Amino acid sequence: MRLLTPDFGLVFWMVLGFGILFFILSKFAWKPILSALKEREQSIEGSLRQAEKAREDMSKLVAKNEELLNQAKEERNEILREAREAAEKVKTDIVARAQKEAEEKLKQAIREIDIQKMAAIVEVKNAAGLMALDIAEKVIRKELKGNPEQVAYVNQLAKEAKLN
Amino acid sequence: MIDPVLLQAAADATGYGLAGIGAGLAALGAGVGIGQIGKGALESIARQPEAVNDIRANMILTAALVEGAAIVAILVGMLVVFIK
Protein backbone atom coordinates (compact mmCIF):
# COMPACT_ATOMS: atom_id res chain seq x y z
CA MET A 1 0.00 0.00 0.00
CA ARG A 2 2.97 2.30 0.59
CA LEU A 3 3.46 2.06 -3.13
CA LEU A 4 0.23 3.95 -3.83
CA THR A 5 -0.01 6.50 -1.03
CA PRO A 6 1.77 9.83 -1.32
CA ASP A 7 4.18 10.33 1.54
CA PHE A 8 4.09 13.69 3.33
CA GLY A 9 7.85 14.11 3.63
CA LEU A 10 8.59 13.41 -0.01
CA VAL A 11 5.77 15.66 -1.21
CA PHE A 12 7.12 18.40 1.05
CA TRP A 13 10.66 18.08 -0.34
CA MET A 14 9.35 17.68 -3.87
CA VAL A 15 7.34 20.91 -3.68
CA LEU A 16 10.31 22.71 -2.15
CA GLY A 17 12.89 21.20 -4.52
CA PHE A 18 10.83 21.53 -7.66
CA GLY A 19 9.87 25.07 -6.71
CA ILE A 20 13.49 26.07 -6.25
CA LEU A 21 14.50 24.25 -9.43
CA PHE A 22 11.72 25.93 -11.37
CA PHE A 23 12.66 29.33 -10.01
CA ILE A 24 16.39 28.98 -10.68
CA LEU A 25 16.01 27.42 -14.10
CA SER A 26 13.37 29.82 -15.36
CA LYS A 27 15.31 32.85 -14.14
CA PHE A 28 18.85 31.81 -15.03
CA ALA A 29 18.43 29.22 -17.76
CA TRP A 30 15.18 29.23 -19.71
CA LYS A 31 14.81 32.98 -19.98
CA PRO A 32 18.26 33.59 -21.51
CA ILE A 33 18.16 30.42 -23.58
CA LEU A 34 14.72 31.08 -25.04
CA SER A 35 15.45 34.73 -25.73
CA ALA A 36 18.79 33.76 -27.32
CA LEU A 37 17.06 31.18 -29.49
CA LYS A 38 14.48 33.72 -30.52
CA GLU A 39 17.18 36.26 -31.25
CA ARG A 40 19.07 33.74 -33.33
CA GLU A 41 15.93 32.80 -35.20
CA GLN A 42 15.28 36.44 -35.95
CA SER A 43 18.86 37.07 -37.06
CA ILE A 44 18.74 34.03 -39.33
CA GLU A 45 15.45 35.22 -40.73
CA GLY A 46 16.93 38.69 -41.23
CA SER A 47 19.97 37.30 -43.01
CA LEU A 48 17.75 35.20 -45.24
CA ARG A 49 15.68 38.23 -46.10
CA GLN A 50 18.84 40.21 -46.82
CA ALA A 51 20.15 37.49 -49.07
CA GLU A 52 16.85 37.40 -50.87
CA LYS A 53 17.00 41.16 -51.34
CA ALA A 54 20.57 41.00 -52.64
CA ARG A 55 19.55 38.34 -55.12
CA GLU A 56 16.64 40.45 -56.25
CA ASP A 57 18.94 43.46 -56.70
CA MET A 58 21.35 41.35 -58.67
CA SER A 59 18.64 40.09 -60.97
CA LYS A 60 17.39 43.64 -61.39
CA LEU A 61 20.91 44.75 -62.37
CA VAL A 62 21.22 41.94 -64.86
CA ALA A 63 17.87 42.86 -66.38
CA LYS A 64 18.98 46.47 -66.66
CA ASN A 65 22.19 45.48 -68.43
CA GLU A 66 20.24 43.37 -70.83
CA GLU A 67 17.95 46.26 -71.56
CA LEU A 68 20.90 48.57 -72.22
CA LEU A 69 22.42 46.05 -74.56
CA ASN A 70 19.17 45.67 -76.43
CA GLN A 71 18.84 49.40 -76.72
CA ALA A 72 22.37 49.70 -78.18
CA LYS A 73 21.62 46.95 -80.66
CA GLU A 74 18.46 48.68 -81.75
CA GLU A 75 20.28 51.93 -82.20
CA ARG A 76 22.91 50.28 -84.33
CA ASN A 77 20.23 48.69 -86.49
CA GLU A 78 18.54 52.04 -86.87
CA ILE A 79 21.75 53.69 -87.99
CA LEU A 80 22.45 50.94 -90.48
CA ARG A 81 18.94 51.17 -91.87
CA GLU A 82 19.18 54.94 -92.25
CA ALA A 83 22.51 54.68 -94.04
CA ARG A 84 21.14 52.07 -96.38
CA GLU A 85 18.11 54.23 -97.11
CA ALA A 86 20.31 57.24 -97.84
CA ALA A 87 22.46 55.26 -100.24
CA GLU A 88 19.40 53.91 -101.96
CA LYS A 89 18.06 57.41 -102.38
CA VAL A 90 21.28 58.67 -103.84
CA LYS A 91 21.32 55.77 -106.26
CA THR A 92 17.74 56.33 -107.43
CA ASP A 93 18.39 60.05 -107.76
CA ILE A 94 21.35 59.49 -110.00
CA VAL A 95 19.51 56.96 -112.14
CA ALA A 96 16.50 59.26 -112.42
CA ARG A 97 18.61 62.19 -113.42
CA ALA A 98 20.44 60.16 -116.06
CA GLN A 99 17.15 58.91 -117.39
CA LYS A 100 15.79 62.41 -117.54
CA GLU A 101 18.84 63.65 -119.36
CA ALA A 102 18.66 60.81 -121.82
CA GLU A 103 15.01 61.56 -122.42
CA GLU A 104 15.76 65.22 -122.98
CA LYS A 105 18.52 64.35 -125.41
CA LEU A 106 16.15 62.08 -127.26
CA LYS A 107 13.48 64.76 -127.43
CA GLN A 108 16.01 67.29 -128.74
CA ALA A 109 17.16 64.83 -131.36
CA ILE A 110 13.57 64.24 -132.42
CA ARG A 111 12.97 67.98 -132.63
CA GLU A 112 16.11 68.42 -134.71
CA ILE A 113 15.05 65.61 -136.96
CA ASP A 114 11.62 67.24 -137.38
CA ILE A 115 13.18 70.56 -138.32
CA GLN A 116 15.53 68.90 -140.78
CA LYS A 117 12.65 66.93 -142.16
CA MET A 118 10.59 70.07 -142.68
CA ALA A 119 13.52 71.75 -144.35
CA ALA A 120 14.03 68.74 -146.57
CA ILE A 121 10.32 68.66 -147.46
CA VAL A 122 10.34 72.35 -148.33
CA GLU A 123 13.38 71.77 -150.46
CA VAL A 124 11.81 68.73 -152.12
CA LYS A 125 8.59 70.68 -152.61
CA ASN A 126 10.50 73.50 -154.22
CA ALA A 127 12.52 71.14 -156.33
CA ALA A 128 9.39 69.18 -157.34
CA GLY A 129 7.60 72.49 -158.18
CA LEU A 130 10.43 73.66 -160.31
CA MET A 131 10.62 70.29 -161.93
CA ALA A 132 6.88 70.17 -162.52
CA LEU A 133 7.07 73.78 -163.85
CA ASP A 134 9.91 72.87 -166.01
CA ILE A 135 8.03 69.90 -167.39
CA ALA A 136 4.84 71.86 -167.68
CA GLU A 137 6.76 74.75 -169.37
CA LYS A 138 8.19 72.39 -171.81
CA VAL A 139 4.78 70.83 -172.36
CA ILE A 140 2.94 74.11 -172.60
CA ARG A 141 5.77 75.69 -174.56
CA LYS A 142 5.17 73.12 -176.99
CA GLU A 143 1.48 73.84 -177.05
CA LEU A 144 1.21 77.47 -176.29
CA LYS A 145 4.49 78.70 -177.19
CA GLY A 146 5.32 80.66 -174.26
CA ASN A 147 2.13 82.28 -172.79
CA PRO A 148 3.15 84.38 -169.64
CA GLU A 149 -0.38 84.33 -168.32
CA GLN A 150 -0.31 80.61 -168.36
CA VAL A 151 3.09 80.62 -166.66
CA ALA A 152 1.77 82.76 -163.85
CA TYR A 153 -1.20 80.54 -163.48
CA VAL A 154 0.94 77.46 -163.28
CA ASN A 155 3.13 79.04 -160.72
CA GLN A 156 0.10 79.93 -158.68
CA LEU A 157 -1.14 76.38 -158.87
CA ALA A 158 2.21 75.00 -157.89
CA LYS A 159 2.23 77.18 -154.89
CA GLU A 160 -1.25 76.06 -153.85
CA ALA A 161 -0.51 72.41 -154.31
CA LYS A 162 -0.14 70.51 -151.13
CA LEU A 163 2.55 67.99 -150.84
CA ASN A 164 1.29 66.21 -147.93
CA MET B 1 -13.20 -28.80 10.06
CA ILE B 2 -11.15 -26.51 7.84
CA ASP B 3 -8.54 -24.44 9.58
CA PRO B 4 -9.62 -20.73 9.37
CA VAL B 5 -5.97 -19.68 8.76
CA LEU B 6 -5.79 -22.03 5.81
CA LEU B 7 -9.12 -20.70 4.55
CA GLN B 8 -7.81 -17.14 4.79
CA ALA B 9 -4.66 -18.15 2.90
CA ALA B 10 -6.78 -19.75 0.21
CA ALA B 11 -8.90 -16.62 -0.06
CA ASP B 12 -5.73 -14.52 -0.30
CA ALA B 13 -4.37 -16.75 -3.02
CA THR B 14 -7.63 -16.47 -4.97
CA GLY B 15 -7.53 -12.69 -4.58
CA TYR B 16 -3.97 -12.51 -5.92
CA GLY B 17 -4.88 -14.82 -8.78
CA LEU B 18 -7.90 -12.72 -9.73
CA ALA B 19 -5.83 -9.55 -9.49
CA GLY B 20 -3.31 -11.17 -11.84
CA ILE B 21 -6.07 -12.13 -14.27
CA GLY B 22 -7.42 -8.58 -14.07
CA ALA B 23 -3.99 -7.15 -14.84
CA GLY B 24 -3.69 -9.58 -17.73
CA LEU B 25 -7.04 -8.53 -19.15
CA ALA B 26 -6.10 -4.86 -18.83
CA ALA B 27 -2.83 -5.52 -20.63
CA LEU B 28 -4.75 -7.44 -23.31
CA GLY B 29 -7.15 -4.57 -23.92
CA ALA B 30 -4.42 -1.97 -23.95
CA GLY B 31 -2.30 -4.16 -26.21
CA VAL B 32 -5.10 -4.52 -28.76
CA GLY B 33 -5.83 -0.80 -28.56
CA ILE B 34 -2.24 0.31 -28.98
CA GLY B 35 -1.80 -2.25 -31.74
CA GLN B 36 -4.74 -0.72 -33.59
CA ILE B 37 -3.22 2.74 -33.15
CA GLY B 38 0.12 1.53 -34.48
CA LYS B 39 -1.61 -0.11 -37.45
CA GLY B 40 -3.56 3.04 -38.24
CA ALA B 41 -0.47 5.20 -37.89
CA LEU B 42 1.64 2.97 -40.16
CA GLU B 43 -1.07 2.91 -42.79
CA SER B 44 -1.40 6.67 -42.66
CA ILE B 45 2.36 7.09 -42.95
CA ALA B 46 2.39 4.74 -45.94
CA ARG B 47 -0.35 6.81 -47.54
CA GLN B 48 1.13 10.19 -46.67
CA PRO B 49 4.84 9.89 -45.90
CA GLU B 50 5.20 13.68 -45.75
CA ALA B 51 2.91 13.89 -42.70
CA VAL B 52 5.04 11.47 -40.66
CA ASN B 53 5.85 13.95 -37.88
CA ASP B 54 2.24 14.92 -37.22
CA ILE B 55 1.13 11.31 -37.34
CA ARG B 56 3.85 10.19 -34.94
CA ALA B 57 2.98 12.87 -32.39
CA ASN B 58 -0.71 12.01 -32.54
CA MET B 59 0.05 8.29 -32.37
CA ILE B 60 2.03 8.72 -29.15
CA LEU B 61 -0.68 10.92 -27.71
CA THR B 62 -3.45 8.43 -28.48
CA ALA B 63 -1.35 5.54 -27.21
CA ALA B 64 -0.82 7.45 -23.98
CA LEU B 65 -4.58 7.93 -23.62
CA VAL B 66 -5.27 4.22 -24.20
CA GLU B 67 -2.53 3.43 -21.72
CA GLY B 68 -4.34 5.64 -19.21
CA ALA B 69 -7.30 3.25 -19.26
CA ALA B 70 -4.98 0.28 -18.70
CA ILE B 71 -3.27 2.09 -15.85
CA VAL B 72 -6.58 2.67 -14.10
CA ALA B 73 -7.35 -1.05 -14.48
CA ILE B 74 -3.94 -2.10 -13.10
CA LEU B 75 -4.42 0.36 -10.26
CA VAL B 76 -7.71 -1.30 -9.32
CA GLY B 77 -5.89 -4.64 -9.35
CA MET B 78 -3.19 -3.23 -7.09
CA LEU B 79 -5.74 -1.80 -4.68
CA VAL B 80 -7.49 -5.19 -4.51
CA VAL B 81 -4.18 -6.79 -3.55
CA PHE B 82 -3.00 -4.14 -1.11
CA ILE B 83 -6.22 -3.25 0.70
CA LYS B 84 -6.76 -6.31 2.88
Add this chain to the structure above:
Amino acid sequence: MISHPNTSLKYILCTLILAVGLQFSAIAEHTDEHPAHAPHATEVSTTSADAHPAPHGEQKFDAGKMILEHILDAHDWHLFGHTSIHLPVILYTDKGFEVFSSGKFEHGHATVQGKHYSYRLHDEKVIVVDETGAENAAATAAIKDISITKNVLALLISIVVLIAIFIPISNRYQQNPNRAPSGLQSLLEPIILFIQDNIAIPNIGKKNYGKYMPFLLTVFFFILVNNLLGLIPFFPGGANVTGNISVTFTLSAIVLIIVIVTSNKHYWQHILAMPGVPKPVLLILTPIEILGFVIRPFVLMMRLFANITAGHIVILSFISLIFIFGAMSATAGYGISIFSMLLVVFMSLLELLVAFLQAYVFTLLSAIYFGSAIEEGHHEEGHH
Protein backbone atom coordinates in the same frame (compact mmCIF):
# COMPACT_ATOMS: atom_id res chain seq x y z
CA MET C 1 19.63 7.91 -34.41
CA ILE C 2 22.43 5.36 -34.81
CA SER C 3 24.22 6.59 -37.86
CA HIS C 4 27.88 5.94 -37.14
CA PRO C 5 29.04 2.40 -36.52
CA ASN C 6 31.36 3.94 -33.95
CA THR C 7 28.60 5.63 -31.96
CA SER C 8 26.34 2.58 -32.06
CA LEU C 9 29.23 0.57 -30.65
CA LYS C 10 29.53 3.11 -27.87
CA TYR C 11 25.83 2.80 -27.09
CA ILE C 12 26.07 -0.96 -26.84
CA LEU C 13 29.14 -0.67 -24.62
CA CYS C 14 27.43 1.80 -22.32
CA THR C 15 24.39 -0.42 -22.03
CA LEU C 16 26.53 -3.45 -21.24
CA ILE C 17 28.34 -1.57 -18.50
CA LEU C 18 24.99 -0.45 -17.17
CA ALA C 19 23.63 -3.97 -17.15
CA VAL C 20 26.71 -5.43 -15.46
CA GLY C 21 26.62 -2.70 -12.85
CA LEU C 22 22.97 -3.42 -12.20
CA GLN C 23 23.76 -7.08 -11.69
CA PHE C 24 26.56 -6.35 -9.21
CA SER C 25 24.44 -3.94 -7.23
CA ALA C 26 21.68 -6.51 -7.00
CA ILE C 27 24.12 -9.20 -5.89
CA ALA C 28 25.64 -6.83 -3.36
CA GLU C 29 22.30 -6.09 -1.79
CA HIS C 30 21.26 -9.70 -1.82
CA THR C 31 24.41 -10.92 -0.09
CA ASP C 32 24.14 -7.98 2.25
CA GLU C 33 20.91 -9.25 3.76
CA HIS C 34 22.35 -12.00 5.95
CA PRO C 35 25.51 -10.52 7.48
CA ALA C 36 23.99 -7.10 8.08
CA HIS C 37 21.06 -8.48 9.94
CA ALA C 38 22.75 -11.34 11.71
CA PRO C 39 24.43 -9.47 14.62
CA HIS C 40 21.19 -7.80 15.65
CA ALA C 41 18.93 -10.73 15.08
CA THR C 42 19.51 -12.07 18.60
CA GLU C 43 18.88 -8.91 20.59
CA VAL C 44 15.74 -7.81 18.79
CA SER C 45 14.31 -11.14 17.79
CA THR C 46 10.80 -10.32 19.02
CA THR C 47 10.46 -7.07 17.09
CA SER C 48 12.06 -8.62 14.05
CA ALA C 49 9.04 -10.88 13.77
CA ASP C 50 6.89 -7.79 14.10
CA ALA C 51 8.63 -6.01 11.25
CA HIS C 52 8.66 -9.00 8.92
CA PRO C 53 5.58 -11.20 8.99
CA ALA C 54 7.51 -14.34 8.08
CA PRO C 55 10.55 -14.77 10.33
CA HIS C 56 12.04 -17.55 8.19
CA GLY C 57 11.79 -15.22 5.14
CA GLU C 58 15.08 -13.66 6.26
CA GLN C 59 16.98 -16.82 5.46
CA LYS C 60 15.59 -17.29 1.96
CA PHE C 61 15.83 -14.96 -1.03
CA ASP C 62 12.45 -13.25 -1.38
CA ALA C 63 12.17 -11.70 -4.86
CA GLY C 64 9.01 -9.75 -4.08
CA LYS C 65 10.51 -8.22 -0.96
CA MET C 66 13.79 -7.35 -2.69
CA ILE C 67 11.96 -5.67 -5.57
CA LEU C 68 9.69 -3.70 -3.26
CA GLU C 69 12.67 -2.55 -1.21
CA HIS C 70 14.27 -1.21 -4.38
CA ILE C 71 11.18 0.53 -5.58
CA LEU C 72 10.06 2.10 -2.35
CA ASP C 73 11.62 4.95 -0.46
CA ALA C 74 14.05 4.23 2.39
CA HIS C 75 15.73 6.05 5.25
CA ASP C 76 19.19 4.84 4.23
CA TRP C 77 20.80 4.28 0.87
CA HIS C 78 22.60 1.00 0.18
CA LEU C 79 25.81 1.57 -1.74
CA PHE C 80 27.46 -1.84 -1.89
CA GLY C 81 28.09 -4.72 0.48
CA HIS C 82 27.81 -3.50 4.07
CA THR C 83 28.21 0.15 3.19
CA SER C 84 25.19 2.36 3.11
CA ILE C 85 24.61 6.07 3.57
CA HIS C 86 22.70 6.83 6.75
CA LEU C 87 20.48 9.72 5.85
CA PRO C 88 19.26 12.18 8.44
CA VAL C 89 15.85 11.66 9.97
CA ILE C 90 13.97 14.92 10.47
CA LEU C 91 10.73 14.73 12.41
CA TYR C 92 8.31 17.51 13.20
CA THR C 93 6.47 16.31 16.27
CA ASP C 94 3.82 18.10 18.29
CA LYS C 95 6.59 19.02 20.74
CA GLY C 96 9.09 20.33 18.19
CA PHE C 97 11.73 19.22 15.70
CA GLU C 98 13.76 16.06 16.12
CA VAL C 99 16.88 15.35 14.03
CA PHE C 100 19.09 12.26 14.19
CA SER C 101 20.89 9.88 11.87
CA SER C 102 18.94 6.98 10.44
CA GLY C 103 21.96 4.79 11.27
CA LYS C 104 20.69 4.78 14.85
CA PHE C 105 17.75 2.60 13.79
CA GLU C 106 20.25 -0.08 12.74
CA HIS C 107 18.06 -1.17 9.82
CA GLY C 108 14.94 -1.18 11.93
CA HIS C 109 16.35 -3.26 14.76
CA ALA C 110 16.92 -0.58 17.38
CA THR C 111 14.76 1.92 19.21
CA VAL C 112 16.00 5.49 19.13
CA GLN C 113 15.50 7.67 22.20
CA GLY C 114 14.87 11.17 20.93
CA LYS C 115 14.37 14.44 22.80
CA HIS C 116 10.60 14.07 22.94
CA TYR C 117 9.71 10.45 22.21
CA SER C 118 11.24 7.06 21.45
CA TYR C 119 11.14 6.04 17.81
CA ARG C 120 11.27 2.84 15.88
CA LEU C 121 11.34 2.12 12.19
CA HIS C 122 8.39 0.00 11.10
CA ASP C 123 8.28 -0.87 7.39
CA GLU C 124 10.48 2.19 6.68
CA LYS C 125 7.94 4.34 8.51
CA VAL C 126 8.97 6.12 11.71
CA ILE C 127 6.61 5.33 14.58
CA VAL C 128 6.51 6.53 18.18
CA VAL C 129 6.84 3.79 20.78
CA ASP C 130 6.52 3.86 24.56
CA GLU C 131 8.78 2.11 27.08
CA THR C 132 7.22 -1.28 26.53
CA GLY C 133 7.87 -1.13 22.80
CA ALA C 134 4.19 -0.77 21.84
CA GLU C 135 3.19 1.84 19.28
CA ASN C 136 1.79 5.15 20.50
CA ALA C 137 -0.69 5.63 17.67
CA ALA C 138 -1.79 9.16 18.58
CA ALA C 139 1.77 10.49 18.72
CA THR C 140 2.65 8.62 15.52
CA ALA C 141 -0.23 10.29 13.71
CA ALA C 142 0.94 13.69 14.97
CA ILE C 143 4.52 13.50 13.66
CA LYS C 144 5.39 14.83 10.27
CA ASP C 145 8.29 12.90 8.79
CA ILE C 146 10.31 15.27 6.58
CA SER C 147 13.47 13.15 6.64
CA ILE C 148 16.03 13.30 3.88
CA THR C 149 15.17 9.87 2.51
CA LYS C 150 16.75 8.06 -0.42
CA ASN C 151 14.30 9.63 -2.86
CA VAL C 152 14.74 13.09 -1.36
CA LEU C 153 18.50 12.82 -1.73
CA ALA C 154 18.10 11.55 -5.31
CA LEU C 155 15.74 14.45 -5.95
CA LEU C 156 18.29 16.93 -4.64
CA ILE C 157 21.03 15.28 -6.72
CA SER C 158 18.87 15.54 -9.83
CA ILE C 159 18.21 19.21 -9.08
CA VAL C 160 21.96 19.84 -8.73
CA VAL C 161 22.57 17.94 -11.98
CA LEU C 162 19.94 19.97 -13.83
CA ILE C 163 21.30 23.28 -12.56
CA ALA C 164 24.87 22.20 -13.33
CA ILE C 165 23.83 21.32 -16.89
CA PHE C 166 21.70 24.30 -17.76
CA ILE C 167 23.36 27.28 -16.10
CA PRO C 168 26.66 26.95 -18.07
CA ILE C 169 24.68 26.39 -21.27
CA SER C 170 22.61 29.47 -20.62
CA ASN C 171 25.81 31.45 -20.04
CA ARG C 172 27.08 30.33 -23.40
CA TYR C 173 23.88 31.56 -25.02
CA GLN C 174 24.18 34.88 -23.25
CA GLN C 175 27.75 35.38 -24.48
CA ASN C 176 26.80 35.06 -28.11
CA PRO C 177 23.39 33.87 -29.19
CA ASN C 178 24.41 33.59 -32.82
CA ARG C 179 27.28 31.17 -32.32
CA ALA C 180 26.67 27.61 -33.50
CA PRO C 181 25.90 25.33 -30.52
CA SER C 182 28.68 23.04 -29.34
CA GLY C 183 28.99 20.07 -27.01
CA LEU C 184 26.09 19.43 -24.64
CA GLN C 185 24.43 22.57 -25.96
CA SER C 186 24.00 21.04 -29.40
CA LEU C 187 22.41 17.96 -27.82
CA LEU C 188 19.94 19.93 -25.72
CA GLU C 189 19.07 22.73 -28.13
CA PRO C 190 17.04 20.51 -30.49
CA ILE C 191 15.17 19.14 -27.47
CA ILE C 192 14.38 22.64 -26.23
CA LEU C 193 13.27 23.64 -29.73
CA PHE C 194 11.25 20.43 -30.03
CA ILE C 195 9.38 21.26 -26.83
CA GLN C 196 8.80 24.78 -28.07
CA ASP C 197 7.82 24.01 -31.67
CA ASN C 198 6.18 20.59 -31.40
CA ILE C 199 4.64 20.61 -27.92
CA ALA C 200 4.00 24.17 -26.73
CA ILE C 201 3.10 26.09 -29.90
CA PRO C 202 0.67 23.58 -31.52
CA ASN C 203 -1.17 22.83 -28.26
CA ILE C 204 -1.14 26.13 -26.39
CA GLY C 205 -1.08 28.54 -29.30
CA LYS C 206 1.39 31.04 -30.67
CA LYS C 207 0.02 33.84 -28.52
CA ASN C 208 0.30 32.32 -25.05
CA TYR C 209 2.91 29.58 -25.21
CA GLY C 210 5.74 31.73 -23.84
CA LYS C 211 4.16 31.83 -20.38
CA TYR C 212 4.18 28.05 -20.08
CA MET C 213 7.56 27.31 -21.66
CA PRO C 214 9.60 27.52 -18.40
CA PHE C 215 7.31 25.04 -16.66
CA LEU C 216 7.17 22.64 -19.61
CA LEU C 217 10.95 22.69 -20.00
CA THR C 218 11.53 22.23 -16.27
CA VAL C 219 9.06 19.36 -16.06
CA PHE C 220 10.46 17.66 -19.15
CA PHE C 221 14.08 17.79 -18.07
CA PHE C 222 13.23 17.00 -14.45
CA ILE C 223 11.38 13.84 -15.43
CA LEU C 224 13.96 12.90 -18.04
CA VAL C 225 16.95 13.31 -15.72
CA ASN C 226 15.25 11.41 -12.92
CA ASN C 227 14.16 8.63 -15.29
CA LEU C 228 17.72 8.28 -16.56
CA LEU C 229 19.26 8.49 -13.11
CA GLY C 230 16.83 5.79 -12.02
CA LEU C 231 18.21 3.51 -14.72
CA ILE C 232 21.77 3.84 -13.41
CA PRO C 233 22.07 1.00 -10.92
CA PHE C 234 24.70 2.48 -8.56
CA PHE C 235 24.98 5.37 -6.15
CA PRO C 236 23.97 8.70 -7.70
CA GLY C 237 21.20 6.90 -9.53
CA GLY C 238 19.13 3.86 -8.80
CA ALA C 239 16.49 5.62 -6.76
CA ASN C 240 12.99 5.32 -8.12
CA VAL C 241 12.15 9.03 -7.99
CA THR C 242 9.78 9.44 -10.94
CA GLY C 243 8.33 6.02 -10.08
CA ASN C 244 7.30 7.29 -6.69
CA ILE C 245 3.70 8.29 -6.29
CA SER C 246 4.58 11.30 -4.09
CA VAL C 247 6.72 12.82 -6.81
CA THR C 248 4.24 12.26 -9.63
CA PHE C 249 1.44 13.39 -7.34
CA THR C 250 3.25 16.68 -6.72
CA LEU C 251 3.98 17.18 -10.42
CA SER C 252 0.40 16.61 -11.49
CA ALA C 253 -0.87 18.70 -8.60
CA ILE C 254 1.28 21.57 -9.85
CA VAL C 255 -0.16 21.03 -13.34
CA LEU C 256 -3.68 21.12 -11.93
CA ILE C 257 -2.94 24.30 -9.94
CA ILE C 258 -1.54 26.00 -13.05
CA VAL C 259 -4.67 24.97 -14.99
CA ILE C 260 -6.97 26.33 -12.30
CA VAL C 261 -5.02 29.58 -11.97
CA THR C 262 -4.72 30.31 -15.69
CA SER C 263 -8.07 28.93 -16.91
CA ASN C 264 -10.55 31.34 -18.45
CA LYS C 265 -14.31 31.65 -18.20
CA HIS C 266 -14.83 29.73 -21.40
CA TYR C 267 -13.11 26.61 -19.99
CA TRP C 268 -15.37 26.49 -16.93
CA GLN C 269 -18.39 27.17 -19.06
CA HIS C 270 -17.50 24.14 -21.17
CA ILE C 271 -17.14 21.96 -18.07
CA LEU C 272 -20.19 23.10 -16.13
CA ALA C 273 -22.62 23.85 -18.95
CA MET C 274 -21.50 23.09 -22.47
CA PRO C 275 -23.00 25.84 -24.64
CA GLY C 276 -25.41 24.76 -27.35
CA VAL C 277 -26.26 21.44 -25.68
CA PRO C 278 -29.85 20.69 -24.62
CA LYS C 279 -30.60 20.56 -20.86
CA PRO C 280 -31.30 16.80 -20.53
CA VAL C 281 -27.97 15.97 -22.21
CA LEU C 282 -26.23 18.39 -19.85
CA LEU C 283 -27.36 16.23 -16.92
CA ILE C 284 -25.16 13.45 -18.26
CA LEU C 285 -22.44 15.56 -19.83
CA THR C 286 -21.63 17.83 -16.89
CA PRO C 287 -20.75 15.03 -14.42
CA ILE C 288 -18.59 13.42 -17.12
CA GLU C 289 -16.82 16.72 -17.76
CA ILE C 290 -16.26 17.29 -14.02
CA LEU C 291 -14.98 13.72 -13.71
CA GLY C 292 -12.69 14.34 -16.68
CA PHE C 293 -11.35 17.45 -14.98
CA VAL C 294 -10.26 15.35 -11.98
CA ILE C 295 -9.23 12.23 -13.89
CA ARG C 296 -6.86 13.98 -16.26
CA PRO C 297 -4.28 14.99 -13.65
CA PHE C 298 -4.90 11.71 -11.82
CA VAL C 299 -4.03 9.66 -14.89
CA LEU C 300 -1.07 11.96 -15.52
CA MET C 301 0.16 11.02 -12.06
CA MET C 302 -0.53 7.29 -12.44
CA ARG C 303 0.92 7.00 -15.92
CA LEU C 304 4.37 8.23 -15.01
CA PHE C 305 4.39 6.31 -11.73
CA ALA C 306 3.18 3.04 -13.27
CA ASN C 307 5.47 3.17 -16.30
CA ILE C 308 8.66 3.86 -14.39
CA THR C 309 7.84 1.50 -11.53
CA ALA C 310 6.88 -1.25 -13.98
CA GLY C 311 10.20 -0.81 -15.77
CA HIS C 312 12.13 -1.15 -12.50
CA ILE C 313 10.05 -4.16 -11.47
CA VAL C 314 10.64 -5.96 -14.77
CA ILE C 315 14.39 -5.42 -14.71
CA LEU C 316 14.64 -6.46 -11.07
CA SER C 317 12.48 -9.51 -11.74
CA PHE C 318 14.86 -10.73 -14.41
CA ILE C 319 17.75 -10.33 -11.99
CA SER C 320 15.77 -12.09 -9.25
CA LEU C 321 15.40 -15.06 -11.59
CA ILE C 322 19.13 -15.67 -11.23
CA PHE C 323 18.88 -15.92 -7.45
CA ILE C 324 15.66 -17.94 -7.49
CA PHE C 325 17.31 -20.49 -9.76
CA GLY C 326 20.60 -20.13 -7.94
CA ALA C 327 18.82 -21.14 -4.72
CA MET C 328 17.83 -24.40 -6.42
CA SER C 329 21.30 -25.14 -7.69
CA ALA C 330 24.37 -23.07 -8.50
CA THR C 331 24.52 -24.46 -12.06
CA ALA C 332 20.95 -23.44 -12.78
CA GLY C 333 21.78 -19.95 -11.42
CA TYR C 334 24.77 -19.53 -13.69
CA GLY C 335 22.88 -20.98 -16.63
CA ILE C 336 19.90 -18.72 -16.25
CA SER C 337 22.10 -15.67 -15.66
CA ILE C 338 23.04 -15.52 -19.36
CA PHE C 339 19.43 -15.31 -20.46
CA SER C 340 18.59 -13.00 -17.61
CA MET C 341 21.35 -10.60 -18.56
CA LEU C 342 20.27 -10.59 -22.20
CA LEU C 343 16.74 -9.77 -21.11
CA VAL C 344 18.03 -7.11 -18.71
CA VAL C 345 20.03 -5.49 -21.51
CA PHE C 346 16.98 -5.56 -23.73
CA MET C 347 14.73 -4.14 -21.02
CA SER C 348 17.27 -1.46 -20.16
CA LEU C 349 17.29 -0.33 -23.78
CA LEU C 350 13.51 -0.30 -23.74
CA GLU C 351 13.55 1.67 -20.50
CA LEU C 352 15.87 4.24 -22.09
CA LEU C 353 13.18 4.75 -24.72
CA VAL C 354 10.47 4.85 -22.06
CA ALA C 355 12.48 7.43 -20.07
CA PHE C 356 12.30 9.83 -23.01
CA LEU C 357 8.80 8.83 -24.02
CA GLN C 358 7.27 9.35 -20.59
CA ALA C 359 8.96 12.73 -20.18
CA TYR C 360 7.57 13.65 -23.60
CA VAL C 361 4.09 12.32 -22.87
CA PHE C 362 3.88 14.10 -19.50
CA THR C 363 4.98 17.38 -21.09
CA LEU C 364 2.69 16.93 -24.09
CA LEU C 365 -0.37 16.12 -21.99
CA SER C 366 0.35 19.03 -19.64
CA ALA C 367 0.61 21.33 -22.66
CA ILE C 368 -2.69 20.04 -24.08
CA TYR C 369 -4.27 20.49 -20.66
CA PHE C 370 -2.97 24.08 -20.41
CA GLY C 371 -4.06 24.75 -23.96
CA SER C 372 -7.62 23.59 -23.31
CA ALA C 373 -7.80 25.77 -20.19
CA ILE C 374 -7.02 29.00 -22.04
CA GLU C 375 -8.75 28.21 -25.32
CA GLU C 376 -10.83 31.12 -26.60
CA GLY C 377 -14.42 30.22 -27.46
CA HIS C 378 -15.03 30.95 -31.09
CA HIS C 379 -16.07 27.57 -32.44
CA GLU C 380 -19.38 27.06 -30.64
CA GLU C 381 -21.34 28.49 -33.55
CA GLY C 382 -19.83 25.78 -35.67
CA HIS C 383 -21.60 23.04 -33.71
CA HIS C 384 -25.08 23.83 -34.91
